[in-house]
Amino acid sequence: MPNWSNSLLPNNWLDACQYLKQQQQAFCIATIIAEAGSVPRAGGAKMVISKQQQFDTLGGGNLELSVIKHAREQLNNANQQSQIERFSLAADLAQCCGGAVQVMFEFFMVDQPHITLFGAGHVSHALCQILAQLPYHVTVVDNRQQWLDSIADLGVNTHYHPQPEEQIEAVASNSYVVILTQDHGLDFKLSLAALQRQDLAFVGLIGSQTKAQRFDLRLREQLTNPSWADQLICPIGLSEVSGKLPMQVAVSISAQLISLLQSHQQAPSNKQKKLQWQVGNQLRKQLAGEMTDD
Known part of the structure; x- marks a missing residue:
């Protein structure tokens, strides 16, 4: 796209x-x-x-x-x-x-829900292939223009910033933030800035349990409220979806995001579904009758 x-x-x-x-x-x-x-x-x-x-x-x-x-x-x-x-x-x-x-x-x-991906690497590329087909507003931020160029044709917004952690301030409130850059130092800066805001719906970080433990200790030292570190989801993705290939990781992350987004959206009741069906059926009958009159 x-x-x-x-x-x-x-x-x-x-x-x-x-x-x-x-x-x-x-x-x-x-x-x-x-x-x-x-x-x-x-x-x-x-x-x-x-x-x-x-x-x-x-x-x-x-x-x-x-x-x-x-x-x-x-x-x-x-x-x-x-x-x-x-x-x-x-x-x-x-x-x-x-x-x-x-x-x-x-x-x-x-x-539409806003999802901002920090990092335009292989996992981000695979993840965008999935998310671009769903009713979400997706933006990818990176400090490497050539990587953003490779992802732009997938139908998502791209944004270059030399210091991606500064772009956290521009993310819309209630957004879903996914951090998967090539630099652990940058990952930490992004995690700290995102958690410090306290108005984001989700902050997820790619990485291992060891990385999660190290980040947790550092975040508790630097966050205004140490308990905010509990809000960081790391490793990101559903544990039921295994595999380390970029697309396997992307499927795991997208499955987690879809599950969270669906839980935040109220599904129509049976009464609403019945009413929608009745209205649609009435319109179809009206359409058939009026067109035969001309």
């Missing part, structure tokens, strides 16, 4: 989704899911709309303007519920095509 922060803007809806996720911007995917009569574009056509930009097209004209207007109204209201809207090109939009379309609006807000 391209690193859009260092290139031109995307020119199709799929790349636009990745770009907006990287930029932490809320967006809407508008999809033509049904059509009747003459219409600018066929079913399946998509465009992506954010509060300031739009990508790809549903055919232009008043239809597209109306879709963009509706999407932005919902984005401004922080709506997260999918919707299906009907647009009659002749009666409602004064377009000569004369047909009608059903457009599904899917909204993606910017409440």
Whole structure:
């Protein structure tokens, strides 16, 4: 995946989704899911709309303007519920095509968990291959630009800093911080700075039990509150996932992060699931009935 922060803007809806996720911007995917009569574009056509930009097209004209207007109204209201809207090109939009379309609006807000990886080495590279496919906002920080360049195409943000420990201050609160640099001295500085903040959801460090014990002693000497050292997770990863290859370690770490993130997110109740199914079923019936009337 391209690193859009260092290139031109995307020119199709799929790349636009990745770009907006990287930029932490809320967006809407508008999809033509049904059509009747003459219409600018066929079913399946998509465009992506954010509060300031739009990508790809549903055919232009008043239809597209109306879709963009509706999407932005919902984005401004922080709506997260999918919707299906009907647009009659002749009666409602004064377009000569004369047909009608059903457009599904899917909204993606910017409440994704933040994961910041310090270190762009082999394990970080493997970990990004996994995390980039999940609904997380991932940033990699390193003081080696060439290593960041090798990781940028995976679809995550990269940030160069000559003193990575100073970047701890810029990490968003409630973030998940994973420390896996090539330098044990830097690992300690990062661990100390991260724990000192006391507003991060998770601080994990790659290493052995011996490394964990040594860091624990030093952290208790230097932290404002020695008990904060207990919050450092080292070795990071699930013990049930064994192996020392970069991808094996990455799977272990990602499994731990996914488990923690899921436990922090409230799953929908059975009642909510039933309601979601009923709404979806009602929309499908409405869609089938209205399209046969045209």
